[in-house]
Amino acid sequence: MKRLTEAQKTWHLHRARYEAIRRSRRRPVSASGAITGTKTDWNHRLPSPSPAAIPPKQYIGRGLRRKLYNFIEPPPVLSLRRNYHAVASFFQHLRHEIYRDRVPGGILHSVAFEAIKEVSPSAALILAAELYRWQQFVNRRLSAVNHERWDPGVAKIFRNMGLFDFLQTPNMGGRQASPSTDGEMEVIKYRSGVEVLGEKCDDLLKHITEISGPINAEHFIYDGLIEALKNSKQHAYLEGQQWFGVAPGTWFMSGAYDRGERRLTAAVFDLGVGIPKTLPRSGAWEHLRPYLTLGSSDDGQMIAAAMEYGRTRTHLQERGNGLPTMMRILDHHTGYLRIMSGTGEALYDSVKKTISSKNHDVALGGTLIEWSISK
Numbered sequence: 134m135k136r137l138t139e140a141q142k143t144w145h146l147h148r149a150r151y152e153a154i155r156r157s158r159r160r161p162v163s164a165s166g167a168i169t170g171t172k173t174d175w176n177h178r179l180p181s182p183s184p185a186a187i188p189p190k191q192y193i194g195r196g197l198r199r200k201l202y203n204f205i206e207p208p209p210v211l212s213l214r215r216n217y218h219a220v221a222s223f224f225q226h227l228r229h230e231i232y233r234d235r236v237p238g239g240i241l242h243s244v245a246f247e248a249i250k251e252v253s254p255s256a257a258l259i260l261a262a263e264l265y266r267w268q269q270f271v272n273r274r275l276s277a278v279n280h281e282r283w284d285p286g287v288a289k290i291f292r293n294m295g296l297f298d299f300l301q302t303p304n305m306g307g308r309q310a311s312p313s314t315d316g317e318m319e320v321i322k323y324r325s326g327v328e329v330l331g332e333k334c335d336d337l338l339k340h341i342t343e344i345s346g347p348i349n350a351e352h353f354i355y356d357g358l359i360e361a362l363k364n365s366k367q368h369a370y371l372e373g374q375q376w377f378g379v380a381p382g383t384w385f386m387s388g389a390y391d392r393g394e395r396r397l398t399a400a401v402f403d404l405g406v407g408i409p410k411t412l413p414r415s416g417a418w419e420h421l422r423p424y425l426t427l428g429s430s431d432d433g434q435m436i437a438a439a440m441e442y443g444r445t446r447t448h449l450q451e452r453g454n455g456l457p458t459m460m461r462i463l464d465h466h467t468g469y470l471r472i473m474s475g476t477g478e479a480l481y482d483s484v485k486k487t488i489s490s491k492n493h494d495v496a497l498g499g500t501l502i503e504w505s506i507s508k
Contacts, residue, residue: 179228179376185494186222191230193240196278202243205230211260212253213473213501220256221495224263228498231267231275232378243275246291247282254320254389255400255503257294261323262385262402262499264299266378274301294387295322319344320389327382329366334358337388337399345390345397345508350465354399354504358386360458361401361502369405369500377404396468400503407475407500409435432477433490440472440479440488459502468506473497 182188190206205227208219231242268274277300280288291297321340324333334355342348365384370377377383388399409432440456460470463483470481474497479490 179232179378182222182225182229183495186225187219189223189226196243196276201240202276202278203230203240204243204245206245206248209248209250211249211256212251213256213259213497214253214471217478217493218495221493221497224259224498225495227263231263232270241276243278245279246277246287247279247284249287250284252287252290254290254294254318254387254398255402255501257290257296257320258323258385258387258400258402259497259499259501261294261296261299261387262325262404264296265325265385266404268299270378274299276301290318290320293320293322317393318389318391321387323385323387325383325385326362327366327380327384329359329362331355331359333386334362337386341388341390341397341399348397348466348506348508350462353462353465357459357462357504358399358401360455362386364408364455364500364502365401365403365405368408368411369403371411372406375406379404395508397506397508398503399506400501402499402501404499407432407496408439408472409475409477412439431492432475433479433492434477436472436474436477436479437488437490440470440481459504462504462506466506468504471503471505472500473503474500 189208192204192206193201194204196202205223207223207227208216210216211220211223213220227244264275291300321337321344324337326333337358338348338351338355342351348354362384366382370381370383383404385402386400388397390397412435440460456472460481463470463481466483468483470483472479476493476496477490478493479488481488
């Protein structure tokens, strides 16, 4: 039998230690597929990516300390408004991959953030929510490597949004939020919670006005934010058999100000089932049917119908609930309200006074409510 060299002996020793550590980290799985031995027994099977979702590029590469990672590459333009299909596809595949925790062979997952050349505040907020859920699931931060190749503007938005709270980045995570200059986008750090908290809405508005200046009819913006939080708390997480990975009622909220265009954005996102799934359970469902064409129940039309019904009923005494409250912000500002949920998208334009809708092939995986206001 051929004798092993010292180098081979060392390799086998390290390999044995690595395998022992890997086995100790494995969490037992029950017959039902739920992970045991954690604080909560979760069935963590999120829906598989839809056939229409574009698979992102993945590759095995080396990162910190020459460790191997399975890199998932996001689209260069991470913006739902400009690149919805690719971005929604990326999020679907990202969820599918990271809740496996590791690829076969024990290789850790990572995201090739250096591929991103442009990111919108709303897409960054959704990414923060996904990273938060992932951290809750594995109880550690996602390793973010190759940071020296990141786009500086993208890294700045990530830092100001607070994404480095969820990323293991030895050379970037400890830096302070960077101030913006004229013509740049200034992003406010995300807020999150599980209760409808007026003080967090007040805090967000305070920081928005600090960077944008006074806002007309601030109390209407406050009411709209509160209503969006109520939607997350009361409707988004009602599917008892579905695993969400976060506590019921969890919401994420942020804002941004584009100094060049003098445009303010506020957004609320949740990881729930989506507005189209909750509408049939609501008392308003029968009232929505006249607004749907030929009995169609596609997601975009359902959201638009709820908005149209809300706008119509504002002529009545019961004004002030749900989507009408979210739309009332635009009575006092020029801009739009955009709601993305399920595979649907609906937009209310305050200038044209119209509600338009569209349907996508790929679901967002939650509900995004976004206000854009021009100053």
